[in-house]
Amino acid sequence: MSTNAYLSFLVIGVVLVLIDGQIIYRSGRRYLESSYGDPAAGASMTRLVTVLFHLATLGVLALVSTINLGGDITGVVARIGVLLLILAIAHGITLAVLSRIRGEQEVEAVVQRGPRPQRPEPEQQGPTVTPVPGQPGTYPDVSPSLENRSPYSAQ
Structure with a gap:
């Protein structure tokens, strides 16, 4: 080279x-x-x-x-x-x-x-969701169908 x-x-x-x-x-x-x-x-x-x-x-x-x-x-x-x-x-x-x-x-x-201060979680004052009429309990599993034609019903 x-x-x-x-x-x-x-x-x-x-x-x-x-x-x-x-x-x-x-x-x-x-x-x-x-x-x-x-x-x-x-x-x-x-x-x-x-x-x-x-x-x-x-x-x-x-x-x-x-x-x-x-x-x-x-x-x-x-x-x-x-x-x-x-x-x-x-x-x-x-x-x-x-x-x-x-x-x-x-x-x-x-x-x-240092570690970040933990914020206290607010206490729950009732159900997480609004209860659906016709279902027992404060925590419904599924909302009822409008015309009872779907697989989900309130009965």
Whole structure:
């Protein structure tokens, strides 16, 4: 592979990693800030996860660039394809990490806040439904038919 093809792959790869990292950072920050009361803590955790994403994917980019996958154009296209697949996997793992962090923050918030106070249920002051004329008891099973032609009757 020529130097121009190698450098073009590296430039395209770095741009893709940086764009994906920025998407993860911006979306992840809003995602964690909405679940946690402290926006600075959400931004801090997102920054740490995003830095890990950048380091891991740039390292994989460097390793993929050394693999011989063919000629100039076909080699670059093949490497970009492999890089995109690896970026998709890394993106999914990062989303799973952010989701787990959010879940832990929500549990911590519930623990700090304590259980919600239970509202007392109102006592029933009579039957749940209005009794139907002709049926015994305060809780009728089925309403009687209008003309006693259906399978349901009051008799």
